[in-house]
Amino acid sequence: MAPRPTALAMVALHRLVVLIGILLMPIAVLARKAGITLPVHRVIERVDDEADQSAD
Template sequence: MISRAYHATLFALYQLCIMVGIVAMPLAIAARQAGITLPVHRVLENVEGAYEAAQR
């Protein structure tokens, strides 16, 4: 039961990170033009890795 809740929480977190990345896209484009890189991809990779590890 706990693993099922953990898996559902990771899935929700993964979806939330994707949504935040999409919403922050205009900000990320403006920041990149200013020479600043937002680390959204790192967060998404970490959550995706945790989600995939939980499926095994």
């Protein structure tokens, strides 16, 4: 059976968010040294949860 379009879209979105998180890592490290915390982990967790739910 072919995957649903929503499931494919969620997987693509998950991979895009992870890629953005990886690309922003140097900025996040510098911000943390300056005392600023970026909430990137919240976005990744939310997209990961949605991708898991759409895969079921």
